[in-house]
Amino acid sequence: MKGLKEQILGSVRQDVDDIEVALTENLQPHLPLVSQVAKYIMFSGGKRIRPLLMVLSARLCGYKGDYDKTLSVVFEYLHAATLLHDDVVDDADVRRGNPVAHSIWGAPATVLVGDFLLARSIAIAAETDSVPIIDVLAHTTAQMSEGEIHQLLHRGDLATGETDYMEIIGRKTAFLIQSACRVGALLAEAPAEQVEALSEYGYSLGISFQMADDLLDYTADTAVLGKPIGTDLKEGKLTLPIICALQRATQEDRSRMEIIVRDTDVTEKDFEAVVELIRQYGGIEYTMERAQEHIDQAKKRLNIFEPSQTRTLLEQLADYVLVRQV
Amino acid sequence: MKGLKEQILGSVRQDVDDIEVALTENLQPHLPLVSQVAKYIMFSGGKRIRPLLMVLSARLCGYKGDYDKTLSVVFEYLHAATLLHDDVVDDADVRRGNPVAHSIWGAPATVLVGDFLLARSIAIAAETDSVPIIDVLAHTTAQMSEGEIHQLLHRGDLATGETDYMEIIGRKTAFLIQSACRVGALLAEAPAEQVEALSEYGYSLGISFQMADDLLDYTADTAVLGKPIGTDLKEGKLTLPIICALQRATQEDRSRMEIIVRDTDVTEKDFEAVVELIRQYGGIEYTMERAQEHIDQAKKRLNIFEPSQTRTLLEQLADYVLVRQV
Numbered sequence: 001m002k003g004l005k006e007q008i009l010g011s012v013r014q015d016v017d018d019i020e021v022a023l024t025e026n027l028q029p030h031l032p033l034v035s036q037v038a039k040y041i042m043f044s045g046g047k048r049i050r051p052l053l054m055v056l057s058a059r060l061c062g063y064k065g066d067y068d069k070t071l072s073v074v075f076e077y078l079h080a081a082t083l084l085h086d087d088v089v090d091d092a093d094v095r096r097g098n099p100v101a102h103s104i105w106g107a108p109a110t111v112l113v114g115d116f117l118l119a120r121s122i123a124i125a126a127e128t129d130s131v132p133i134i135d136v137l138a139h140t141t142a143q144m145s146e147g148e149i150h151q152l153l154h155r156g157d158l159a160t161g162e163t164d165y166m167e168i169i170g171r172k173t174a175f176l177i178q179s180a181c182r183v184g185a186l187l188a189e190a191p192a193e194q195v196e197a198l199s200e201y202g203y204s205l206g207i208s209f210q211m212a213d214d215l216l217d218y219t220a221d222t223a224v225l226g227k228p229i230g231t232d233l234k235e236g237k238l239t240l241p242i243i244c245a246l247q248r249a250t251q252e253d254r255s256r257m258e259i260i261v262r263d264t265d266v267t268e269k270d271f272e273a274v275v276e277l278i279r280q281y282g283g284i285e286y287t288m289e290r291a292q293e294h295i296d297q298a299k300k301r302l303n304i305f306e307p308s309q310t311r312t313l314l315e316q317l318a319d320y321v322l323v324r325q326v
Numbered sequence: 327m328k329g330l331k332e333q334i335l336g337s338v339r340q341d342v343d344d345i346e347v348a349l350t351e352n353l354q355p356h357l358p359l360v361s362q363v364a365k366y367i368m369f370s371g372g373k374r375i376r377p378l379l380m381v382l383s384a385r386l387c388g389y390k391g392d393y394d395k396t397l398s399v400v401f402e403y404l405h406a407a408t409l410l411h412d413d414v415v416d417d418a419d420v421r422r423g424n425p426v427a428h429s430i431w432g433a434p435a436t437v438l439v440g441d442f443l444l445a446r447s448i449a450i451a452a453e454t455d456s457v458p459i460i461d462v463l464a465h466t467t468a469q470m471s472e473g474e475i476h477q478l479l480h481r482g483d484l485a486t487g488e489t490d491y492m493e494i495i496g497r498k499t500a501f502l503i504q505s506a507c508r509v510g511a512l513l514a515e516a517p518a519e520q521v522e523a524l525s526e527y528g529y530s531l532g533i534s535f536q537m538a539d540d541l542l543d544y545t546a547d548t549a550v551l552g553k554p555i556g557t558d559l560k561e562g563k564l565t566l567p568i569i570c571a572l573q574r575a576t577q578e579d580r581s582r583m584e585i586i587v588r589d590t591d592v593t594e595k596d597f598e599a600v601v602e603l604i605r606q607y608g609g610i611e612y613t614m615e616r617a618q619e620h621i622d623q624a625k626k627r628l629n630i631f632e633p634s635q636t637r638t639l640l641e642q643l644a645d646y647v648l649v650r651q652v
Contacts, residue, residue: 030472033479085441089434108415111437112475115411115444119467122448126461132459135452141445146356149438153359 004323008316011309012052015069018050022069023076026124029116037105037113041080044096046247050075053205053317057184057198060302060310071128071187074121074137075180081117082144082172084110090149090235107284125183133186140179147171158246158258165240166207173213174206181205197301201314204298205312209321212290214239215284218275231276236261240290241283242274248281330649334642337635341395341577345377345538348395349402352450355442363431363439367406370422376401379643381529383510383524386628386636389560397454397513399446401506402461407443408470408498411435415474415562437555459512466505473497482562484572484584491566492533495540500532507531527640530624535647537617540565540611545602556597562587566616567609568600574607617648 009016023042037112051072058068075118086092087100088107094100102110118141125137151168154160181202185195217232217239232239238246238261257277260270278284298318305311349368349530354356374579377398412425414433420426428436444467451463456515480486507528511521526548543558544567558565564587583603586596604610613643624644631637 031479032473033475034472085437089437107433108478111411111415112471112478112643115440115471116468116475118441118444119471123464123468126464128455131452131455131457131460134457135449138445138449138452142442144447144448145438145441146360149357149359149435149442152434152438153357201369223624271462 004316004320008186008320009184011313015052015055016048018069019055019072019076022073023051026070026073027077027120031107033105034113034116037101037109038077038080040098041083041095041101041106042076044098046076048076049209049317050079050177052178053177053189053202053314054184054273056265056310056314056317057181057202058188059184060198060305060308060314061185061188061190061194063184063188065290067128068187069134071124071183072180074124074183075122077117077121077177078137078141078144078176080147081114081121082176084114084117086148089112089152092231102132128187130186133183136179136182136186140175143175147173147175151237154238157221157238157262158261160229160241160243161247162243165238165243169207169210170203170213172178174203177209178202187216193304197304201298201318203302205302205318205321206295208291208294208298208318210239211240211287211294212321212324215241215287215291218278219284230266230275233261233274234266234270240262241246241278243283244286245278245281245283248283251279253277253281290324295319295322328644330451330642334639334646337639337642338382341378341381342374344395344555345374345381345398345402348399352396352399353446359431359435359441360439360442363410363427364403364406364443366424366430367373367409367421367427368402370424372402372405374402375535376503376642378403379503379640380506380510380513381641382505382515382636382643383528385510386524386631386634386640387511387514387520389510389518391513393454394510394513397450397459397509398506400450400509401502402448403443404463404467404470404502407440407447408474408502410440410443412474414440416480418557429473437452440566444500450525454513456512459509462505462508462512466501469501473499473501477563480564482586482587483564486564486569488566488569489571491564495533495536496529499536499539503532504528504534518632522629527624527644530620531647532642534617534620534624534644536551537566537613537620538647538650541567541613541617542603545610546606547622556592556601559587559600560592566613569609570612571604571607571609574609575603579583579603579607605621614648621648 027035027038054072054075055068083095084101087095088102088110092100093103122134122137125134148167151172154164154168178199181198182195185198214232217230242257246257249257257274260266260274263270295318299315302311302314352464353361353364380401381394382399409421410427413421414436418426420430448463451460453568473494477498480490480494504525507524508521511524540558543556556579572583575583583600586592586600589596592612619645630639
């Protein structure tokens with residue numbers, strides 16, 4: 001499936017290059033430290049999937065203006081702000097193979113640079129003079145923080161079910177991707193039907209994106225992932241693979257898993273035992289299936305658009321979510 | 327001077343009551359925890375000076391609509407968000423006589439509820455459909471986070487001068503108060519001249535407000551202040567009283583003060599010695615004078631408005647900034 005990645009990259013190279021330039025140009029901090037921390041988090045291997053989805057959504061709706069690249073950075077800034085705050089919240093050590101920002105600059109500066117990025121995003125959005133666009137962003141930001149709090153409250157909570165999980169990943173991941181697609185359509189002043197179709201495409205893609213991410217935490221290579229696998233389990237985050245396995249397991253196996261989840265010091269051996277049980281009860285497969293369903297739904301939403309190179313690219317991006325390794 | 331406080335309170339009671347109701351009604355969180363943390367920080371003795379200034383500014387410009395109280399909560403939410411993040415950043419213990427939020431709910435939830443309040447503010451502002459209003463808020467939020475970072479970078483820095491101090495308090499305090507007044511005028515669709523006059527009033531008032539606050543940290547009663555005095559010194563925050571004294575002191579006295587500032591463990595005796603030196607070199611008096619100048623400037627800005635009860639109230643509020651005890 002490596003061909004798919006190459007194919008996508010070939011088609012979006014110019015867009016990604018423009019987005020990279022816009023990311024630096026629009027930061028505009030007064031203090032060098034803000035720039036350092038923001039760039040550290042933003043230029044350490046992100047794939048620019050969110051800005052790219054905004055730019056492609058606008059293009060699919062026939063946008064011909066020149067504000068798309070500038071506006072698209074908002075989705076990378078908001079994402080970066082969340083990463084900075086999350087790493088403080090989770091007290092993480094490593095992200096994408098690098099030490100987390102707060103281990104270099106301290107939690108205070110990291111929290112404040114996150115605040116700056118949130119604020120800068122809204123300021124850039126305000127320059128569109130479009131209240132619907134600003135509105136989408138403000139609501140998305142509120143939802144994202146509530147998603148994170150929801151996850152925090154469910155940490156280590158063995159009663160976390162699939163419904164909770166769906167609500168958490170909806171708020172913390174899918175809403176931002178949805179709003180990137182929605183804002184693209186709004187920027188193009190697309191008819192309501194197209195705005196809704198792209199919003200739903202984005203939401204479903206976002207759900208799959210997070211499910212794939214949660215799977216990687218159980219299945220990936222540490223070297224490829226850039227952080228130790230099993231991190232979610234160690235942080236007490238119950239994601240779909242283990243939620244599924246806990247529901248299907250015998251009382252005995254359930255107890256074994258519960259003990260490990262409750263343990264704050266998960267050893268390599270414990271982790272392997274949990275992965276083995278998750279596999280045995282089909283938790284990996286189930287998560288893959290759910291993610292595939294959402295990808296299929298996402299692609300179906302694009303049917304209202306005429307076939308075009310951009311539509312094909314958005315379909316390919318949806319497929320890519322499930323085969324990516326990092 | 328207690329008469330002034332009573333006089334103001336008498337005039338604004340109905341407004342403050344309306345603001346209190348709006349503060350609860352507009353929070354609209356999905357999670358009870360968000361509400362708990364937000365209410366804990368908001369309903370622990372704040373004076374609603376920021377929402378009140380917005381409401382009065384709108385009234386001074388002839389606003390007759392009914393969105394003023396709703397919109398005014400934005401300034402209390404933004405202020406509360408800053409307090410939540412600052413207390414995490416400063417690792418403070420006590421605020422207004424109560425344990426800080428993060429000592430009860432933990433830093434993660436506190437940071438995230440702060441994010442929620444920031445986002446909620448922009449969402450409420452977006453409901454005005456006024457891009458200039460949204461723009462003011464987005465830029466203010468960005469400036470505030472940069473102000474806090476600036477302060478953080480200067481912590482314990484003995485080279486902090488009056489220019490740095492003015493820039494820090496401008497960003498971290500005056501901009502929000504300025505934007506409350508500015509947004510009030512914008513909501514009333516006031517002519518540019520009135521918008522600018524109220525902005526400048528708010529900025530000058532904000533500067534005095536922070537100077538008075540910084541003075542209290544050296545002169546107030548712990549019981550009245552609700553937190554131990556000398557907190558700024560212990561946190562390495564150099565404010566105008568000590569900046570002034572350091573500049574005027576003999577080499578010997580300067581060294582004595584520097585040793586105490588650098589010390590991370592300031593004793594009661596050290597603190598008293600510093601206060602004595604600050605008094606001796608006129609640091610308290612100098613700060614009072616600067617604050618008074620800004621109050622005079624603030625009041626002068628209101629001269630373009632016809633005399634009215636609202637204008638008198640705004641003038642009284644400016645005077646009150648300097649005589650308040652907490």
